[in-house]
Amino acid sequence: MGTLLKNKNILIMGVRNKWSIAWGIAKAAHEEGANLIYTYLGEREKEGVESLVSSLGEAGIYKCDITSDEEIDKLFEDLKAKYGVIHGIVHAIAYAKGEDIQNGFVNTSRDGFALAMDISAYSLTAVSQRAKDIMTEGGSIVTLTYMGAEKVFPGYNIMGVAKATLEAGVRYLASDVGPAGIRVNAISAGPIKTLSAKGVKDFNSILDSADQKAPLRRRIDHEDLGGPAVFFLSNMSKGVTGEIMHVDCGFNIMGV
Template identity: 40%
Template sequence: MTQIPDGNALRGKRVLVLGVANEHSIAFGCARVFRRLGAEIALTYLNEKAKPHVEPLARELDAAILLPCDVQREGELDAVFRHLTETWGRLNIALHSIAFAPKSDLQGNLVDSSAAGFGLAMDVSCHSFIRMARLAAPLMTEGGTLLTMSYHGAEKVVPNYNLMGPVKAALECAVRYLAYELGPSGIRVHAVSPGPLKTRAASGLKDFDTLLSEAVERSPIGELVDIDDVGLTAAFLTTPYAARLTGMTVHVDGGLSIMA
């Protein structure tokens, strides 16, 4: 596992992380790095079934706020931001690590995907990020950073990624437009694109173990990244070191994405 440096690069910053499901979640890796660098953390959990898995992680991070948030449920995302407004009054960083597609659409060919399944995947995986941005912007009175998670299948065809390829491509495009629209307010927007990771969400992909082994073989570094690698990159993008970067898709994949 990657060593997380101690420091105070994010001391005094308030961070919302959406999408923690368990200790293997990319969102948790990011939250752990943010906390190690001094930030205050707010976490959300999907529902009551997920809550027992997230509560111990919230305690580990000394998270100031832990709230339910199912972006498919009307009003839950708005409720999170009402609570942030009442409790914190401001926000510096918001990270979106949420994606979903019905299993039948995810594991079938794109040409066979249903309109309902495609629409649901787009709403949960892409438009919820836009909704998050709309709610977060008024709290970022001193500027801030919005982050979301993508994958190389948005740019190139990755066998078995299927329906999620076009959905993540839309997400990356949304990042660019939001960067343009929110830039005058001092808000920077990025997509982070990790290499294959052993997460619960990724395990739903067909032949995912094959994808992992091929990633190791083809990566110039010759090993998989982990959730802390992703967190370190996400943290960098929120600091003054990246003050003139926005609208980017940043690959954290050991160089896998440069290979033919």
């Protein structure tokens, strides 16, 4: 058991199942001594999240629909009452309608565009607004993005545009909350099998491409992402903010 996150209250937002990137980060944070707190979307997800996170010991679990300002307000009110201070937040939340991912970006619906932006990009801003009032000792906010924000990946479509907005938001938020000692960074994860990834057309071909073309000749796994997340959450990265770190076995540097 490590000590990089000992006595730090870390909020994990976005655990859905054992394949979630957020779960891989939670396990890595637990190994470094973090006091973990989780959110879940609704009653349908509650039991599964509770069962999963119990394997790492006792933890606070709170309901939060990220599209509801009232629920976000209540979450941070409850966290302040229970914990007093939060030291780190992992924002691993994204969503777009299946048809808007599958049908080409040019065919994105107006309401689908707004929904993807709300959940996948604005939610980081909404969380940061409340977080700055409870991260009174400074701290770190980490979100997740993908190279589809920088280059066109067929099948990623509206989610790529939402992730590009998220990445710009990381920089602006880092500037706004930096005077309070709060850092905001993102991990640009390489292709990895998750429940959400199943919605991307021909995703297996992207995985195969990573195996063949990434400098390390393999795709990433959850352990690859856990370490960099712990780095961002810990004091080891106390001078780093507004950054997008690629964790993709070097796939992003290749031209073909």
